[in-house]
Amino acid sequence: MIGILNRLMEQIEQHLEVEIDFDELLAGSGTTVYHVRRMFSSLAGMPLSEYVRRRRMTVAAADLLEGQDLLGLAVRYGYGSAEAFGRAFRAVHGAGPGDVRRDGGPLRSQPILRFSLTVEGCVPMDARIVERPEFKLVGHSARVQLIHEGSNPQIQAHIASLPVSEHARLKELGNTEPAGLLQVSADVDADYREGSELTYLHGVAMLDGTVPEDLDTITVPAGTWAVFRTSGPYPVALQNVWASTATQWFPSNPWLLREGPSMVAVLERSEDFSTATCELWLPVERG
Structure with a gap:
């Protein structure tokens, strides 16, 4: 499961600008989307959908600071309007695109998650x-x-x-x-x-x-x-x-x-x- 989650994190990075089909990404992995979503939320402390949203807005913030057009960013990251993109941006960063473009921040970046195995299991589970x-x-x-x-x-x-x-x-x-x-x-x-x-x-x-x-x-x-x-x-x-x-x-x-x-x-x-x-x-x- 740890390997599957880490491969999924890599694949998400390659699909931030398109609608993500988790059934397709996990095909042949020997698991199910339902199981992965439940395991991810338990281990990461957030829903998988929320992680994807945070990663998109983290990358979008860098594009915004480079001066890219707001409507173009909205379309690129799958939002129907600049207003919808702005709401999602504010929900993640706590500031609107205009504020960030003017002041350079604040920015609340979501790092790429990496899962690792900690050797525990000293107490058997009944x-x-x-x-x-x-x-x-x-x-x-x-x-x-x-x-x-x-x-x-x-x-x-x-x-x-x-x-x-x-x-x-x-x-x-x-x-x-x-x-x-x-x-x-x-x-x-x-x-x-x-x-x-x-x-x-x-x-x-x-x-x-x-x-x-x-x-x-x-x-x-x-x-x-x-x-x-x-x-x-x-x-x-x-x-x-x-x-x-x-x-x-x-x-x-x-x-x-x-x-x-x-x-x-x-x-x-x-x-x-x-x-x-x-x-x-x-x-x-x-x-």
Whole structure:
């Protein structure tokens, strides 16, 4: 994966002035665009699309300071007008093209990223591969914003809005793995952008049985799952496992992320939920 990402960085530099077709650039690499976008955002801390935008505006700033025409730059870098180019330029540099041309700055350059391997892995990751038939995720869903660190207040408010009796009812409906009450994230942006919207479902997994009409349902096709177990401070330990899947587990194993919901099963928890034992279920396919 490290080699694939570095080759992609080189190819992006050669395609800054044209619309980038990532399917074409990654053809024959043995991976998928979805997996690469998710791994890039986890490792680089920004979406792949944002990196491309920053690199374009970094190179465009040099062209601008050489006195090149603003409309010509807009066309060269794929913008429909000088105004659209100016907005993108300001979003990256914090100043408009006119300000930069007059004052020489400020400029916020995006260096070309290079990925390298750090030898870690001293602590084995507790993971298993599971094949599951089609099943349903059943519960109460809401649209929330993605937050990478700390508790998500929108999710907390959604769960708090449910009566205690509803948790017990949901537990009785669950009849397949993952067991117990689940925290489900679906329709997640492939770039995993902070603040992007996703569907959060608080519910259970059902293999069969009648779904009550007042509950939301996500049908999950048959497929393979990588399951990671973690124990410790909640949600920090769980979020650390999320990060480690990108930095350690996926680069070391022949599996790729595929589209589908991710699920967290809380197996044990302290009374105040400050610590917990969880399983993280990620949809995968053979690379």
